[in-house]
Amino acid sequence: MSWTEKAIEQLGLIPHPEGGYFKETDRATSTISAPASYSQSPPTRNLTTTIFYLLDSRSPKGHFHTNKSPTTHFHHRGRGIYVLIPKDGSRDVIEYEVGQESGRLQWIVTGEYWKASYLPExxxxxxxxxxxxxxxxxxxxxxxxxxxxxxxxxxEKAKKYEWLLRKEEQKE
Structure with a gap:
């Protein structure tokens, strides 16, 4: 059994709608009112939520998506590539590797970006x-x-990244 199969089993991970696998491990009991720019359904937000997230050979990419809230990521094992596209179009696409080899073990992605991830070859x-x-x-x-x-x-550049869209979103 591979380490990813063990992780899925031991951590109780399930398929994530973005691709990959996840399990919510904490949802703070304290809440705040939803910020004005957020959906008002529900009208409150937990202060924090925490998940495990895994990409593996069976589900090797997380499709482009955005969240309103900033997300702090913590690396545990393996390597991944992250692709960020500023929502306002003000800067070029940002790509970086995460993992021990790259030294990027913690990173934050704010709601100002579209985010996708995938496994390097x-x-x-x-x-x-x-x-x-x-x-x-x-x-x-x-x-x-x-x-x-x-x-x-x-x-032209969209052709390079189109494979990171969800199939439903690839159609025009």
Missing amino acids: GEEGCLISEVVAPGFEFDDHEFMSKEELVRLVGE
Whole structure:
């Protein structure tokens, strides 16, 4: 059994709608009112939520998405590539490797970015934890459309990243 299969079993991970696998491990009992720019359903947010998140060879990519809340990521094992596209189109696409070899063991992605992740060639998996504050709610989450990808990076560059869109979002 591979280390990723063991992790899925031992941590109780299930398929994530973004791709990969996850398990929520904490949802703070303290709450705050939903910020004005967030969905008001529900009207409050937990202060924080925490998950394990894993990519492996069976589900090697996390599709482009955005969350309203900043997400702090903590690396545990393996390597991954993150792709960030500023939602306002003000900067170019940002790509970086996470893991022991790159030295990037902790990183934050704010709600100002579309985010995707994938395994580099030959990598078995990448296990991280994510802490979201204010806490994660699916009402504050959105998948990137092909139209949005093209608008932000142009037709040519969009071809390079289109494979990171969810199949439903790849259609125009």
